[in-house]
Amino acid sequence: MVFNQLKDGVKWPSSIQVCEVGPRDGLQNEKTLLTVEQKVELIERSVQAGVKIIEIGSFVHPKAVPPMADTDAVARRLKRVEGVEYRALVLNIKGLERAEAAGIRKAKLTVSASRAHSLSNLNKTPEEAVRGFTESAEYAASRGMVLSGAISTAFGCPFEGKVSLEQVLSVVECFREIGVKELSLSDTTGMANPQQVYEYGLRVKEQFPDVTWNLHFHNTRGMGLANVVAGMMAGIDRYDACFAGLGGCPFAPGASGNIATEDLIHMCHEMGIETGIDLDQVISIGRYVQELIGHDTSSFILKAGKCSDIVKA
Template identity: 50%
Template sequence: MLLPSKVTICEVAPRDGFQAEQEWIPTKQKLEIIKALATTGIQSMEITSFVHPKAIPQLKDASEVVERSQDLTNIRFRALVPNARGAERAIKAGIKKIKLMLSATDSHSISNANCTVEEAQNNHMSTIELAHRHNIKVGGSISVAFGCPYEGKVPIDRLISIVDRYNRQGVYEVSLADTTGMADPVQVYETLGVLKSLFPQTTFTMHFHNTRGMALANVFAALQQGVLDFDSSIAGLGGCPYAPGASGNVATEDLIHMLERMGIETGVDLEQVILVAKETQKLIGHDGGSYMLQAGPCSALSLKPTGQQKIGK
């Protein structure tokens, strides 16, 4: 079986993880988590989203978070932006890469962005032009790419159309997001097979949620198609406020553990990530179902000699 020897993990807890929290996380504590993550070897982070504060109150401090993280030069930051106004705020704060917000279906798009998919794509052009004027990198995204809670399974033709439009707009990096955990490994493998054959110049990144316990299996299917970039969130935090039943992302510590067991390099210190995840879990008061926070890594198991066990005295 041919699998990649190395992959890149983008930590999304400061955006996707925090946005799902109802109780306000003070800016100082967000920054402490971001700075702690920067010591683990993680090289990429989706640090926040420049949506309207009324839409996601938890991220109303987006500009301050970015501005106060500029000293972390060992990590590449990106931010999710819904429109040109959000991009302007992101660029002013110091972001060097933006990710466009887009849904695969009209129902989710209307709920999430108050416009249809086509309208959102039309609006992207002004954002992309603004980014290019400021020498800012642009990535695209497709939420509910593998299944929509309102419309069900997304036809492959819809994804082809969206990626084609992205390419025509000059965007050649596209994140496929399983926003509500509806994907299965066969679907992921087959979908990527089609998209990679039609768009060989496009880099596909994967954003899996573990709503139904299949995120790691879906990662494996994507690895088999040669995908090298994955989003994840410490402690399995996350969820889309505009997708019924959405739950956390695949946990960063679980993803690293699986990849390391398979001999795939991430460049990230698993023990350090687990420590940060535990501290974040204490701060927020819960996790999203992280296996490492429950059982710990296999390497932590003590090897005891086998033999007959006596019960009682």
């Protein structure tokens, strides 16, 4: 990764990696259930647009998250492209076994950094929850699968407000204990602010240089892209985004609206930061998603168009 230094010492990345989480985090909160064929089309179109990392769904109990009930079928139907990482969310070893059976080689585990949120949902502390993944980590290692981790409510939680950096670092340590060294700090509730993101980003990179860091922002309160900029200033170059800005966690009240893929790519391209993704194709995917779900979304680019669209010849 190459960073371009500014006059004040801040360095912008020359490029970033974007993970498309629409098929999972985007669709899991929608009332309209898409067919397997429609999901596969969205995934394959995203790959054609240049996306190299894509979260195809989650292997969870179908009654818990009905929109994800057909993830097995989606995974089996996909035409895999070499060089593209197809990953899925799992919550336990049963989900990991399903993912393996469906041909998925990369799985993501998730734990809340908030003690109150974790105790309310799982009756476990965050540290206990991560250590509970030991069997899954051993299973993955024995089968040649790769695990990543997502630390949800990493910046704020409706049960306890701001989540301390020390608490986040404690969860990171537990993930490293079980051998997971690719981690995402996730703003599940949309409570993060740029100053906090910058502080947390600098600290985790300094304290855990062997970890590959990813940031996941929701735009619930309009700070999503500002938080991306803060993350880039802290030296992080991997970001999740969702087509058309869909999404939200069904277990976190009010946590709607991931940052839109087309908004993120447009901003980066305007800043001269490469993504390797075709913006026009992503905009087309976003408009198609809106047609499929039958309503407008929070995407700014789908509403206003690109900056270049209003420039008069």
